[in-house]
Amino acid sequence: MSGSGPAIAMRGISKSFTGVRALRDVGFDCAPGEVHALAGENGAGKSTLMKVLSGVYRPDAGTIAINGVDHHFKHPMDALRAGISIIYQEFSLLPERTVAQNIFLGREPTRYGIIDQKAMDREARRVIALFGPTHHLKPDTVVSELDVPSQQLVEIAKAVSLNAKVIVMDEPTAALNDAECEVLFALVETLKKSGVAIIYITHRMREITRLADRVTVLKDGAVAASFDAVPAPDVIVHAMVGRDIDDYYAPAAVPEEIGPTMLSVRGAGNDRLNDISFDLRAGEIAGFAGLQGAGRVALAMALFGVSPFTHGEVSLAGRPALFRNPREAIRAGIGLLPGDRKAEALVLMQSVSDNGMLTARGLSPVAGSDRKTSFVSDQEMNRLLEQVDVRAADYAQEIKNLSGGNQQKAIVARWLALNPKLLIFIEPTRGIDVNAKAGIYHLMRDLARKGAAIMMVSSDLPEVLGTADRIFVMRSGELAGEFARGVSEAQVMLAATGETATKPEAA
Amino acid sequence: MTEKAVKMTDTNLFAGKRRLPQVNPVYFVLAALLCAIALSNPNFLEPTGYMNFLKRAAPLAILAAGQIYVIVSGGFDLSVGSVITLTVVGSSMLLDNNDDATWWVILVMFAIGAAVGLINGLVVSYLRVPSLIATLGMMITLNGAAFMWSSGSPRGYLPDTFRFFGRFNIKGMPLIQFLPVALIVLVVVGLALFWLMHRTNLGRLLHAVGDNPRAAQMSGVPVERIRIFAFVISSLSAVTAGILLGGFAGVSTDVGTGYELQAITATVIGGAQLLGGRGSVPASIAGALTLAAIFTLLNFIGLPKPTRDVVQGLILIAAVVLATYRRNRTGGR
Numbered sequence: 096m097s098g099s100g101p102a103i104a105m106r107g108i109s110k111s112f113t114g115v116r117a118l119r120d121v122g123f124d125c126a127p128g129e130v131h132a133l134a135g136e137n138g139a140g141k142s143t144l145m146k147v148l149s150g151v152y153r154p155d156a157g158t159i160a161i162n163g164v165d166h167h168f169k170h171p172m173d174a175l176r177a178g179i180s181i182i183y184q185e186f187s188l189l190p191e192r193t194v195a196q197n198i199f200l201g202r203e204p205t206r207y208g209i210i211d212q213k214a215m216d217r218e219a220r221r222v223i224a225l226f227g228p229t230h231h232l233k234p235d236t237v238v239s240e241l242d243v244p245s246q247q248l249v250e251i252a253k254a255v256s257l258n259a260k261v262i263v264m265d266e267p268t269a270a271l272n273d274a275e276c277e278v279l280f281a282l283v284e285t286l287k288k289s290g291v292a293i294i295y296i297t298h299r300m301r302e303i304t305r306l307a308d309r310v311t312v313l314k315d316g317a318v319a320a321s322f323d324a325v326p327a328p329d330v331i332v333h334a335m336v337g338r339d340i341d342d343y344y345a346p347a348a349v350p351e352e353i354g355p356t357m358l359s360v361r362g363a364g365n366d367r368l369n370d371i372s373f374d375l376r377a378g379e380i381a382g383f384a385g386l387q388g389a390g391r392v393a394l395a396m397a398l399f400g401v402s403p404f405t406h407g408e409v410s411l412a413g414r415p416a417l418f419r420n421p422r423e424a425i426r427a428g429i430g431l432l433p434g435d436r437k438a439e440a441l442v443l444m445q446s447v448s449d450n451g452m453l454t455a456r457g458l459s460p461v462a463g464s465d466r467k468t469s470f471v472s473d474q475e476m477n478r479l480l481e482q483v484d485v486r487a488a489d490y491a492q493e494i495k496n497l498s499g500g501n502q503q504k505a506i507v508a509r510w511l512a513l514n515p516k517l518l519i520f521i522e523p524t525r526g527i528d529v530n531a532k533a534g535i536y537h538l539m540r541d542l543a544r545k546g547a548a549i550m551m552v553s554s555d556l557p558e559v560l561g562t563a564d565r566i567f568v569m570r571s572g573e574l575a576g577e578f579a580r581g582v583s584e585a586q587v588m589l590a591a592t593g594e595t596a597t598k599p600e601a602a
Numbered sequence: 603m604t605e606k607a608v609k610m611t612d613t614n615l616f617a618g619k620r621r622l623p624q625v626n627p628v629y630f631v632l633a634a635l636l637c638a639i640a641l642s643n644p645n646f647l648e649p650t651g652y653m654n655f656l657k658r659a660a661p662l663a664i665l666a667a668g669q670i671y672v673i674v675s676g677g678f679d680l681s682v683g684s685v686i687t688l689t690v691v692g693s694s695m696l697l698d699n700n701d702d703a704t705w706w707v708i709l710v711m712f713a714i715g716a717a718v719g720l721i722n723g724l725v726v727s728y729l730r731v732p733s734l735i736a737t738l739g740m741m742i743t744l745n746g747a748a749f750m751w752s753s754g755s756p757r758g759y760l761p762d763t764f765r766f767f768g769r770f771n772i773k774g775m776p777l778i779q780f781l782p783v784a785l786i787v788l789v790v791v792g793l794a795l796f797w798l799m800h801r802t803n804l805g806r807l808l809h810a811v812g813d814n815p816r817a818a819q820m821s822g823v824p825v826e827r828i829r830i831f832a833f834v835i836s837s838l839s840a841v842t843a844g845i846l847l848g849g850f851a852g853v854s855t856d857v858g859t860g861y862e863l864q865a866i867t868a869t870v871i872g873g874a875q876l877l878g879g880r881g882s883v884p885a886s887i888a889g890a891l892t893l894a895a896i897f898t899l900l901n902f903i904g905l906p907k908p909t910r911d912v913v914q915g916l917i918l919i920a921a922v923v924l925a926t927y928r929r930n931r932t933g934g935r
Contacts, residue, residue, distance in 0.1 A: 401820070425822035439820050442813040444879040445806075453810055457823035461804040461831065468803065509821070 101126045101160075102292035103179070103261050108147055108157035117143045118154070119317040125261065125292040130283060132307035132325075133296045136335055136528040140316040141296050145263050148294075149181045150174035161260070180259035182250045182267060188238050195219035195234035198253045222252045226282055247271065251282065262286065263294040268302060269526070272387045272554060273588070280306060298335070298529055300328035301557065336530055343533050344561035345540035347580050352378040353564075357548035358398075358416070358517050363407025367393035368572045371407070375517065380539055380549040382563025384556060385591045390572040391552045392434065395519045398550075399431045400424040412516055425454060428516035432506050434525060434552075436499070440506050443495040447487050450494045451476045451508045458513075471512035479508040484534055500531025507538050518542055519550045524558060536562050556584055628872050628888045635895040642902050649779045653771070657782040658850070659894035661686075661768075661843035664788055665861055666868035666890040667795045667883050668839020673869050674799070675832040676812035676878025677726060677733030682840035682865060684744035685718055686858030689844025691748040691756050693764060694853045704763040711841050718744065719837030723830030737833075741862065749855050756853045768849015784846050788887075791842055795835070796883045808832060812878020867914060868893050870921040893917070 104124040110117050118140050125131040135141050146152045148159065150168030159166050161177050168174045188197050195215045196203075204214040219234035226232065232245055232252075241249070247267060254262050264283075268276050283306055286293060295306060303310055304325055311321045312334040320334035332343070354377030363371045368390050375381050383391045396402045398409070400418030409416045411427055418424040421431070433439035442450060452468060455476075459468040466473040477490055483504045487497055494502055503523065510518055520539065524532040539562065543549050553559050559566060560582065568576040568590040576590035636646075645651045665682055672679040689711050696707045718740065725736045767787055771780040799805040810818045811828045819825045844858065851857050872889030874881035896917065900910050 421820050422822045422824060431820070433820060438814075438816060440817050442810045442817055442879070444813045444875070445809055449806055449810070452806070453818070453823065454821045456803040456806055457810075457818070457821055459803050461802065461807065461828070462798075463803050465801060465803050465806045 102162060103148070103294075104160040104163075105144070105148065106158050106160070108144065108154045108159075110143060110147060110152060110154050117316050118147070119315075121157070121313070121316070121318055123294075123311055123318075125294050127260070127290045127292050128287055129308045130287055130293045130295055130306050132303045132310045133294055133313065134298055134303065134310060134331055134335055135313035135319075136298070136530060139313040139335070141313055142265065143316075144313065145181060145265065145294070145296065148174065148261075148263065149179055175257070178258070178260035179263070180254035180257050180261070181263040181265065182247075182254055183265050188246055188249060190239035191237060193235050193237055194223075194232060194241075194249050194252075197238055197249055198222065198234075198256050200253075218256065219252070222256045223248075225255060225285055226252075226278055243271075247275075248278070251279075255286065259291065261292045261294065263296070265296045266298075267295075268297070268299065273556070274386070276302075300331060303331065304328065332529060343536070344558075345537045348379055348540075348543060348564045352544055354378045354546060357412055358550075359408075359410045360398075361408040363397070363404040363409055364572075365393075365397055365402065365405040367402070368397060368404070371574055373567060373574060373577070375548040375550060377516075377546050377548055378543050379564040380543050380551055380562055382559035382566045383550065383552045383569060384559050384566055384587050385569035385575070387554070389569040389591065391569050392521060393572065394569065395431060395521055395550065395552055398424070398517070399429055399519060422457075425513070425515075426458065428514075429519065430454075430510035430513060430515035430517070431519040432503070432510070432521060432523060434522035436502055436506065441494055441502060444493060446491045447480065447485060447494045447497065447505050448473060448476055448490040450502075450505050451480055451490075451512070454509050455512050476508065476512060479511050480505060483508050483511065483538055498528070498531070499525075500527040500534070503527060503535060504531070504538070507535070511542070514545075515547055517548045517550065519552070521552045522554065523551065524553075524555065532558075556587060560584065560587070626873050626882070626885045626888070628885050628892060631871075632888050632892045632895065635892060635899060639895060639899055639902070642899070653778070653780065653782055653785070655894070655898060656788070656891075657768075657784045659891050660782075660784040660788040661846045662861065662864055662868060662894060663887045663890040664791050664839050664846070665843045665865040666872070666886040667792055668836040668842075669862075669865040670869045670872070670874055670881045670883055670886040671795075671799065671808060671832040671835045672733065673866070673874045673876065674812045674878060674881040675808045675829055676815065677829065677832065678737060678866065679722065679833060679836040680734065680737040680862045681718060681722060681740035681744060682836060682843075683858035683861040683863075684741040684748070685715055685837055685840035686844035686847060686861055687855060688714065688744050688748045688751075688858075689841050690760075690848045690851070690853055690857045691752050691855060693845070693848060694756055694760050695751055697761055697764060699759055699761055701761045701763045704761065707764070708845065711845070712838060715837040715841035716834055719834030720830060722837065723826075723833035726833065727826035727829045745855070752855060754855070756855060760848050760853060764845070765849040768846035770849075784849065787842065787846060791839070792883065792887055795839070798835070799883045804828070804831060809879055809881075812875075812880075814879075863918075864893060864914065865890070867918045867921070870918060870925065873925060875925070876922060 101124040106122050108118050108121040121144055123144065133141050143152065147154045150171045150173050166177055189200065198219050199215050204211045204218065206214070216234045223232045226248060232248060238246060238249060267279055271279060283293060297303060307325050309323055310325055310331060312319045312331060314335060356374050357377045358375040361372050371394060383394070385391050393402065397404045400420045400423055403419050404417055411429065414427070416427055418427065437443065442453065452471065452473065455468040455470040456465065458470070480490055485501050485504045485508065487501060494505060523535050527535065539549050539551065551559065551563060564580055566578040566582055566587060567574055568587055570591055570593055575593070578586065640646045646655070669679055669682065692714070693707050693711060696710065697703050722737055722740055725731050726733045767783050771782045773780045775781050799808070807823055807828050810823060811825050815825055847857060868890035869881060869886045870876060870889070871892050872882060872885035874886065896913065897910055900913060
């Protein structure tokens with residue numbers, strides 16, 4: 096009776112919401128000790144499928160079998176008891192409790208009716224030890240004091256401590272940097288060896304290649320493709336998008352497209368940055384790589400006047416360009432797309448069109464008509480929004496109902512209206528699906544071709560290597576290296592972590 | 603590059619949920635209340651009835667149309683009631699029963715109002731004092747100033763040239779027989795404030811600043827200047843309301859008391875978002891008329907002033923609760 100079948104087998108799952116078919120006859124299984132990657136664009140049905148699996152939604156049709164036995168989950172607790180544990184993108188931790196308290200929330204070990212603190216700490220330590228011997232997480236740390244990656248690890252520890260037979264990870268690396276990803280990958284390997292079935296949701300090809308044994312791709316609520324061995328990334332992408340993206344990254348700049356020096360920085364610095372010197376030329380995309388906190392965002396914010404340089408020289412198109420606030424920088428021809436769109440770029444209750452016109456209006460006379468600014472009219476803005484392919488029923492609708500990719504494109508349109516000389520993109524494709532990502536890369540190249548210098552700060556290294564004409568690497572607030580297009584990921588990582596710089600000194 | 607099929611599905615997904623014609627419910631509530639008043643008191647349908655109602659409601663309506671600027675920009679202006687008091691008391695002191703002084707006194711009052719708004723705006727924008735506290739401080743200061751100016755016993759008369767705006771009617775109009783000057787002022791000010799909020803850059807920028815000040819600042823919006831504009835407009839509307847009130851209320855040091863909260867209540871009834879980013883001038887005026895209609899109705903029923911205060915407080919809470927509920931249901935996050 097027990098155990099030869101897959102740990103989990105979903106057959107013919109269908110689910111509709113008020114007329115919209117979210118899932119159509121989906122089959123998915125995962126064996127013990129296997130990592131089965133679930134890929135697909137945003138809205139393809141990945142999350143809905145996992146909510147069916149975890150008992151949040153009840154399927155309209157189809158069966159779920161665990162170790163060959165059919166189960167009907169009426170409540171998420173049923174699924175939990177059956178050994179299915181889901182780690183969602185949004186955390187469900189209590190911020191003011193300790194790590195151990197969070198791991199054992201609701202099922203604390205007791206002794207004579209009171210919580211057995213020692214047993215809880217001991218068990219928490221055992222689980223954390225699975226992350227590797229070097230990990231710094233302590234059972235008695237309050238969760239709110241942890242950074243986001245560590246909180247993610249606590250979520251995972253919670254699932255592990257439940258002795259889950261099936262663990263679902265929903266884009267677990269979204270908030271992690273490369274080093275932290277390595278910790279997570281090692282953990283996945285450990286769990287796999289101990290016989291846990293792991294369903295790994297992601298749209299990062301690198302992680303699929305690295306971790307997965309099998310891949311299933313969902314598209315429009317149905318299985319678009321299922322592979323028993325991991326194929327080449329472009330095969331997966333093709334299945335996700337339904338067409339080839341052989342032009343996924345935009346082509347590099349040809350020499351004729353590179354113009355004169357647009358931005359020149361000499362010996363500039365502030366409390367986060369030290370002795371920064373570099374030039375950017377019109378028509379080129381410069382990628383800035385480095386670890387979290389290496390100073391890439393600080394450099395962008397210094398150029399944009401948010402946290403200005405305190406010394407050094409900066410010139411933009413030959414004019415002095417040390418700005419004390421964004422307004423000055425924008426007037427001089429700098430634009431910036433922040434990494435945290437919701438907090439720093441979008442006015443969510445306003446329309447798509449209003450979001451596009453925001454900067455143009457901010458720099459125009461206040462008593463002027465809202466339909467005609469000094470830079471762009473509302474009709475021209477609508478054309479720009481069309482041109483960058485913002486998909487909305489109506490540009491008069493509130494922007495908060497659009498997908499991340501469409502919101503980002505609307506902000507690109509905001510800057511297009513001003514014809515900036517230098518446009519800074521910070522994490523331009525964070526939280527954006529594959530199709531929209533390709534769109535953003537091509538928009539960046541189009542802007543460069545029109546004569547702007549593009550500065551791209553991104554933690555997604557393949558994206559930097561695929562898009563940028565030149566790659567700058569930052570480390571501890573300084574420029575640690577400069578590479579031409581075609582550099583390998585390993586070379587960039589070496590420069591970012593400081594391996595190359597320390598060796599000559601040691602020798 | 604655009605796939606038409608994808609575009610179609612996107613469009614359909616949105617078409618079901620959004621773009622339903624949405625009329626602000628305040629207009630229905632106002633219409634229902636006016637019907638209720640007309641039923642309980644048929645005289646209301648005579649020109650003297652409804653015209654007097656509009657005349658009495660005009661100061662609050664103008665005040666609400668100014669307050670909405672501050673609300674939309676993400677603040678509160680509690681100083682407007684004290685600006686009304688200062689306007690009425692100050693005018694009576696400066697005029698000193700001199701008919702000819704009216705025009706320059708009105709100009710001086712608007713100048714004082716602009717200065718008050720400017721100070722409010724500067725304190726909120728540059729000294730980073732929360733607007734609730736900054737304008738509360740201004741309210742106490744101005745009430746004290748009005749008291750000091752009049753030595754606590756303001757003289758009881760304003761000349762007729764001043765009372766013209768709040769009190770007098772243009773007679774012999776066809777169909778409606780007479781038209782209060784206060785109503786003309788309300789229409790003119792209302793149209794001007796409507797235009798400024800809903801047809802200019804300033805209006806859109808006020809919405810942006812109230813919606814997300816950080817994003818507005820990072821997008822090059824002069825956030826401080828926009829906030830100052832909002833406070834100046836609110837104060838100027840309070841001076842206007844004060845001039846109208848001077849026409850039919852007596853001169854006293856508590857003539858403006860309570861108006862600040864009535865104005866905020868009116869904007870909320872009109873569907874404004876209390877922490878900024880959403881609001882409408884016509885709906886705020888309708889909100890003010892609704893509040894005035896409720897008071898009129900309660901008056902007809904014979905409820906005393908304290909009961910009306912209780913009702914006003916409950917309405918304020920209920921309006922916010924309803925607005926939140928409506929937003930949650932219509933899928934806002």
